[in-house]
Amino acid sequence: MRSLLISLLAILWFASAALANEAAPAAADPALEARMTRITAELRCLVCQNQTIADSNADLAQDLRRQVREMLARGDDDAKIIQYMTDRYGDFVLYRPPMKATTLLLWFGPGLMVVLGLLALAVVMRRRARAAATQFEPDDPALFTDPHQS
Amino acid sequence: MSRSLRYILPLLAFLVLAGFLARGLNLDPREVPSPLIGKPAPGFALTRLDDAAQTIRREDMLGKVWVLNVWASWCVACREEHPMLVEFAKRKLVPLYGLNYKDKRPEGLGWLQQFGNPYSASLFDEDGRVGIDFGVYGVPETFIIDKQGLIRLKHIGPLTPDVIRERIEPMLKKLDA
Amino acid sequence: MSAEVGHFALWLALGIALVLSIVPMLGAARHRADWMAIARPAAALQFAFVAFAFGCLVTAFVNNDFSVLYVASNSNTSLPTHYRVAAVWGGHEGSMLLWLLMLTGWAFAVARFSKHLPLPVLARILSVMGMLSVGFLLFLLLTSNPFDRLANPPLDGRDLNPLLQDPGMVFHPPMLYMGYVGLSVAFSFSVAALIGGNLDGIWARWTRPWTTVAWIFLTIGIAMGSGWAYYELGWGGWWFWDPVENASFMPWLVATALIHSLAVTEKRGSFKSWTVLLAILAFSLSLLGTFLVRSGVLSSVHAFATDPRRGLFILAFLVFVIGSSLALYAWRAPTVGLGARFEWVSRETFLLVNNVLLMAACGAVLLGTLYPLLLDALGMGKISVGPPYFDTVFVPLMAPLVFLIGVGPLARWKAAELPALAKRLRWALLVAIVAALLTAWLRGHLSVVSVLGLAMAFWVVAALLTDLADRLKPSGVVRTSVLSRARQIPRAMIGMMIAHFGIAVFIFGVTLVKSGEVERDVKMDVGDTTEVRGYTFTFRGVQPLQGPNYRAAQGTVEVTRDGKAVTTLHPEKRVFPVAGTTMTEAAIDPGFTRDLYVSLGEPLTGNTWIVRVYVKPFVGWIWGGCLLMAFGGFLAATDRRYRSKVRESAAADAKVAAT
Numbered sequence: 001m002r003s004l005l006i007s008l009l010a011i012l013w014f015a016s017a018a019l020a021n022e023a024a025p026a027a028a029d030p031a032l033e034a035r036m037t038r039i040t041a042e043l044r045c046l047v048c049q050n051q052t053i054a055d056s057n058a059d060l061a062q063d064l065r066r067q068v069r070e071m072l073a074r075g076d077d078d079a080k081i082i083q084y085m086t087d088r089y090g091d092f093v094l095y096r097p098p099m100k101a102t103t104l105l106l107w108f109g110p111g112l113m114v115v116l117g118l119l120a121l122a123v124v125m126r127r128r129a130r131a132a133a134t135q136f137e138p139d140d141p142a143l144f145t146d147p148h149q150s
Numbered sequence: 151m152s153r154s155l156r157y158i159l160p161l162l163a164f165l166v167l168a169g170f171l172a173r174g175l176n177l178d179p180r181e182v183p184s185p186l187i188g189k190p191a192p193g194f195a196l197t198r199l200d201d202a203a204q205t206i207r208r209e210d211m212l213g214k215v216w217v218l219n220v221w222a223s224w225c226v227a228c229r230e231e232h233p234m235l236v237e238f239a240k241r242k243l244v245p246l247y248g249l250n251y252k253d254k255r256p257e258g259l260g261w262l263q264q265f266g267n268p269y270s271a272s273l274f275d276e277d278g279r280v281g282i283d284f285g286v287y288g289v290p291e292t293f294i295i296d297k298q299g300l301i302r303l304k305h306i307g308p309l310t311p312d313v314i315r316e317r318i319e320p321m322l323k324k325l326d327a
Numbered sequence: 328m329s330a331e332v333g334h335f336a337l338w339l340a341l342g343i344a345l346v347l348s349i350v351p352m353l354g355a356a357r358h359r360a361d362w363m364a365i366a367r368p369a370a371a372l373q374f375a376f377v378a379f380a381f382g383c384l385v386t387a388f389v390n391n392d393f394s395v396l397y398v399a400s401n402s403n404t405s406l407p408t409h410y411r412v413a414a415v416w417g418g419h420e421g422s423m424l425l426w427l428l429m430l431t432g433w434a435f436a437v438a439r440f441s442k443h444l445p446l447p448v449l450a451r452i453l454s455v456m457g458m459l460s461v462g463f464l465l466f467l468l469l470t471s472n473p474f475d476r477l478a479n480p481p482l483d484g485r486d487l488n489p490l491l492q493d494p495g496m497v498f499h500p501p502m503l504y505m506g507y508v509g510l511s512v513a514f515s516f517s518v519a520a521l522i523g524g525n526l527d528g529i530w531a532r533w534t535r536p537w538t539t540v541a542w543i544f545l546t547i548g549i550a551m552g553s554g555w556a557y558y559e560l561g562w563g564g565w566w567f568w569d570p571v572e573n574a575s576f577m578p579w580l581v582a583t584a585l586i587h588s589l590a591v592t593e594k595r596g597s598f599k600s601w602t603v604l605l606a607i608l609a610f611s612l613s614l615l616g617t618f619l620v621r622s623g624v625l626s627s628v629h630a631f632a633t634d635p636r637r638g639l640f641i642l643a644f645l646v647f648v649i650g651s652s653l654a655l656y657a658w659r660a661p662t663v664g665l666g667a668r669f670e671w672v673s674r675e676t677f678l679l680v681n682n683v684l685l686m687a688a689c690g691a692v693l694l695g696t697l698y699p700l701l702l703d704a705l706g707m708g709k710i711s712v713g714p715p716y717f718d719t720v721f722v723p724l725m726a727p728l729v730f731l732i733g734v735g736p737l738a739r740w741k742a743a744e745l746p747a748l749a750k751r752l753r754w755a756l757l758v759a760i761v762a763a764l765l766t767a768w769l770r771g772h773l774s775v776v777s778v779l780g781l782a783m784a785f786w787v788v789a790a791l792l793t794d795l796a797d798r799l800k801p802s803g804v805v806r807t808s809v810l811s812r813a814r815q816i817p818r819a820m821i822g823m824m825i826a827h828f829g830i831a832v833f834i835f836g837v838t839l840v841k842s843g844e845v846e847r848d849v850k851m852d853v854g855d856t857t858e859v860r861g862y863t864f865t866f867r868g869v870q871p872l873q874g875p876n877y878r879a880a881q882g883t884v885e886v887t888r889d890g891k892a893v894t895t896l897h898p899e900k901r902v903f904p905v906a907g908t909t910m911t912e913a914a915i916d917p918g919f920t921r922d923l924y925v926s927l928g929e930p931l932t933g934n935t936w937i938v939r940v941y942v943k944p945f946v947g948w949i950w951g952g953c954l955l956m957a958f959g960g961f962l963a964a965t966d967r968r969y970r971s972k973v974r975e976s977a978a979a980d981a982k983v984a985a986t
Contacts (some may be wrong), residue, residue, distance in 0.1 A: 021855050022855070022856060022857065022858075023849040023850060023851045023852075023855035023857045024849065024850050025847070025848065025849050026848035026849055026850050026928065026937045027848060033848070037846075041714075042715055044711050044713070048628075049626050049628045049630065050569055050570070050626050050627050050628055051628065052713075055560075055562055055564075057909075090709060091708065091709070091710045092709045092711050094710070094711060095711050095712070095713025095714060095716075096713070096715035096716060097698075097711065097712050097716055098710075102707050102708060102710075103698075105698075106694060106698045107716075107720075109691065109694045110687055110690065110691035110720045110724060113686070113687040113690045113691070114683065117683035117684075117686060118683055121676075121679055121680065121683055125671060125676070128665060133668070135664070136665050136666065136667055136668045137595075137664065137665070137666050138667070139595075139668075139741065140528075140595075140667075143595075143740060144740075144741075148797070148798055149674070149739055150816070150819070150820045
């Protein structure tokens with residue numbers, strides 16, 4: 001009798017462990033979900049103060065997320081989804097500014113700044129190289145006796 | 151560049167920046183201009199708010215200039231503009247239709263009962279899809295659509311007498327309502 | 328009562344600030360020692376009055392005095408006491424008072440720790456700081472008075488925004504403001520030197536520690552803000568390139584360029600006018616940041632409630648301060664000398680290229696932040712510029728900079744030889760690349776981005792160790808021990824090494840998190856499990872919980888690894904009845920090599936919830952790296968040469984007497 005009881009308890013214990021399921025993913029298709037995450041992270045929530053529709057709980061953000069999900073399920077590619085959004089809301093809805101005539105300065109500006117900066121440095125160095133020695137301050141001897149010049 | 155002249159560059163650059171910042175004080179960084187101006191109004195087929203059996207389509211609206219006002223019973227700012235709309239509708243300048251956005255029929259109808267119904271009809275957009283197609287992001291918004299079905303004007307925010315006088319009426323005149 | 332007294336104290340402070348702005352400056356021009364002597368006591372007095380006013384505001388908050396409009400808008404009787412204090416800087420008016428407290432505090436510190444400065448120099452510096460105080464006091468008193476009363480005080484206040492009810496709120500703004508405002512010291516030193524004509528290596532030596540300390544606070548402040556966003560916002564991000572974040576990052580970039588430029592100016596007397604320009608720009612960006620956050624010109628989660636009148640005032644103040652200092656620069660900078668000579672390849676040049684890259688990075692952030700405004704103002708349409716832009720543009724600028732971090736410290740002043748440098752560093756480069764490839768492969772994400780990031784981090788460390796090894800090598804005839812050679816290394820040099828090491832740690836963390844983090848969104852019922860990277864997460868359901876001013880649904884998630892218990896996490900969803908908002912409070916198990924991050928999504932039917940589980944490798948190294956940078960800065964700022972006050976005085980006095 002006692003061994004029957006113990007067996008029963010053991011079975012119940014194992015059964016309960018088996019019932020603890022491996023959790024199902026929140027999304028049906030993880031690959032699609034990855035695309036969803038990537039696309040919604042680049043779309044702006046228009047009623048929020050600077051958030052993506054991925055992060056926002058606003059109604060419009062939820063509606064647009066639903067829209068993106070439907071388009072993904074339909075098999076639309078990324079470009080089509082982006083086009084859908086900009087057709088309705090303009091470029092403002094994109095956090096990645098499109099490359100246009102008006103954004104050339106934006107995208108190439110930083111590179112231009114580096115080039116101009118290095119050029120300016122070179123010009124100044126050249127001017128210094130041509131200046132007479134008397135225009136310069138003498139070197140601090142202490143600095144040059146230290147082998148590591150800390 | 152002359153030696154002394156380049157030292158003035160930072161100051162000049164800053165003044166240009168300050169100019170832009172000053173201009174920015176008068177702009178709204180969150181206002182979204184519509185890319186649909188001059189483009190055909192999106193297709194829609196929605197039931198009437200007061201009669202679920204009747205459907206109004208975009209094609210039904212061709213051939214006349216009409217105004218679409220996006221509203222909802224949960225929208226506080228809509229209450230501000232509503233008296234203006236009621237007055238405007240009385241002048242019968244142009245057919246005025248409502249787009250009841252993300253609302254429930256009983257609440258929408260109740261709201262119209264309480265505050266007045268200036269609309270020839272209200273289209274019931276329960277899930278907001280038509281709103282998205284029109285690029286609606288906040289309520290209230292108002293559109294003017296011409297005889298060919300092109301969107302010619304979008305106003306974001308509540309209508310005021312100034313807006314009606316300075317933006318709506320001139321556009322209606324231009325479109326020969 | 329205390330509000331009126333506090334308000335009056337601010338008016339008194341304004342009076343003193345006016346005296347401080349004018350009298351010592353005139354005294355320096357006219358060699359009137361008695362006028363110049365006013366500077367120190369005036370700085371102390373203005374600080375005392377502002378501190379008193381600040382104390383009055385804190386009292387009003389702690390005592391729940393809702394007859395004060397600002398208190399009623401930002402506090403509530405159910406708000407815990409420490410958050411009532413933090414709420415003092417939770418809104419625009421109070422945060423401006425905090426800014427003012429810091430400004431007068433720094434001025435007082437300069438007055439106090441300046442025995443080595445000649446009186447005319449100090450007088451000018453404090454006058455400039457006084458002028459800044461006048462501007463901020465006027466702004467506060469005329470447009471943003473925190474002591475305004477309400478005619479009909481409400482029974483209870485509107486409560487502090489739930490997002491701000493957090494320890495981060497207690498520390499992050501004060502740290503950040505200490506940094507922002509601290510840059511006003513370098514600014515004042517520079518403007519004073521332009522006026523007085525004493526721009527030289529000694530001036531640089533005086534300015535350096537103040538700049539470094541401000542930089543330290545800014546580093547910590549920004550790191551705290553990032554850490555706070557990470558654990559507060561519920562989806563594990565730590566930097567969003569939000570306009571307000573950028574507003575704090577730009578002064579940091581310029582301040583970093585400044586501390587390196589000051590090194591050149593101090594050691595070699597070169598590029599003085601460039602250093603002065605950087606000091607002016609650094610503080611100008613602090614002021615610009617203040618404008619951007621409060622004017623409504625940009626849209627941001629951090630922005631304060633806006634008012635066009637305030638925006639206009641700050642802009643006018645900005646134009647006056649920055650415009651006049653840049654005009655002064657344009658007038659006086661051409662007369663500054665060339666300093667000592669140096670070759671095309673030298674430590675000086677490497678430091679200057681460092682400056683070019685840092686300024687280009689700052690320019691990129693500025694461009695991205697203001698571009699939407701630019702286009703809108705020109706009527707050329709409306710765009711958004713967000714993380715995709717900044718991430719794309721920023722990293723390529725940083726890569727060459729990080730390369731230089733390895734090379735610069737090993738280069739000699741005045742003239743360095745490229746072949747010799749290359750020879751010394753070739754092993755470091757090889758080790759870096761191999762270590763990067765190995766690490767990326769072992770962690771399972773062998774990609775270009777990942778290997779590049781790791782290589783950058785390993786390169787800095789390897790080059791650093793090369794430098795250290797050289798310094799510890801025996802040199803010369805006298806035999807010394809490794810330990811004594813180690814003690815010979817100046818503290819500032821150790822500080823530099825640790826700060827650079829901090830950068831490597833930071834890059835390492837960022838690279839591994841970006842390449843290796845795993846996110847899992849799952850539907851979990853009670854008892855369900857999910858496995859991520861060897862960790863098993865078991866959901867035990869959700870219980871209701873009552874907090875001091877919120878109701879919460881608290882979840883329990885048990886984490887095990889290889890059958891052994893690791894931790895139990897309690898993510899929450901909190902509802903704040905007064906403010907009417909819902910917040911997701913993530914549960915994090917921080918670790919040296921990884922963070923486990925769990926947050927509750929939406930409830931589904933029955934006991935099932937959507938749960939988000941993350942394993943983030945080495946994410947803590949991001950902020951650890953920042954702290955190391957700050958610590959390195961601390962060591963550098965407390966180097967012996969800044970603590971010997973007597974040595975400089977006599978020589979400096981003689982020099983200044985001649986001006």
